[in-house]
Amino acid sequence: MVGRDDVARWLADYAAVVHENAAELTELDRAIGDADHGSNMDRGxxxxxxxxxxGFDDAAAYLKKAGMTLVSTVGGASGPLFGTFFLRLGGAWPAEDGDAAGLGAALRAGLDGILARGKAEVGDKTLVDALAPAVDAFDAAAGEGLGAALSAAAAAGAAGRDATVPLVARKGxxxxxGERSAGHQDPGATSMALLLDSAARALPGSGG
Structure with missing residues (x-):
């Protein structure tokens, strides 16, 4: 079961990971973006x-506040996209603390929110390339328990991140x-893969 305090531990873990990797995220963004992804994500x-x-009644309320906080503090495209992800995640969170099936449905809602907001698809060289296969992998492994599903999602997210390197960006x-974007790892997919890895490490059932 995944409750409010579990989610808070996950996001605290991720905040530390983003801080540790902020310089790398900015360098990735320097190659194909505005060189501010790391600093923006770190601040948010x-x-x-x-x-x-x-101060929040449940995980859903906490996640929604996290989403609104990201929208208001993260610059560029990442604020609205990550903010939308957490707002939708909170909106779909089960009334009772989430199990594997409930968390899978919430992750799917978060993905759908990003797809609707960013209009990107797999292959466009965005964070969707990490998140979409991760959600599919989570669903496929959900029957094995939450820890297995989170691990599968993290592995698929990492593979999706790596797959962005040869792609030509079509969004953002x-x-x-154009063609010069090929050969560079997408910073948004990288930060999303780190989020999924953090979930696999910090949430219940992961052994973390």
Whole structure:
């Protein structure tokens, strides 16, 4: 079961990971973007980590506040996209603390929110390339339990991140470079893969 405090631990873990990797994320963005992805994400998730989970009735309320915080503190496209993900995740969170099936449905809602907002598809060289296969992998492994599903999602997210390297960007700032965007790992897919890895490490059933 995944409750409010579990979610808070996940996002605190991720905030620390983003801080540790901020320079790398910015360097990835320097090649094909505006060189601010790392600093923007670091600022936004530091604000999320500063939220007091005890001030929220449940995980859903906490996730929605996290989403609104990201929208208001993260610049560029990442704020609206990650913010939408957490707003939709919170909106679809089960009334009772989520099990594997409930978390899978919430992750799917988060993906659908990003697809609707960003209009990107798998293969466009965006964070969707990490998140979409991760959600599919989670669903496929959900019957094996939450830990197995989270691990499968993290592995699929990492593979999706790596698969962005040869792609030509079709969305976002990187798309302006055309063929020159090929050969570079997408920073948004990288930060999404880190989020999935953090979930597999920090949430119940992961052994973390």
């Amino acid at each position: 998730f530091a604000a999320v980590a500063a939220l007091d989970p005890s 700032r990187a798309s302006y470079l």
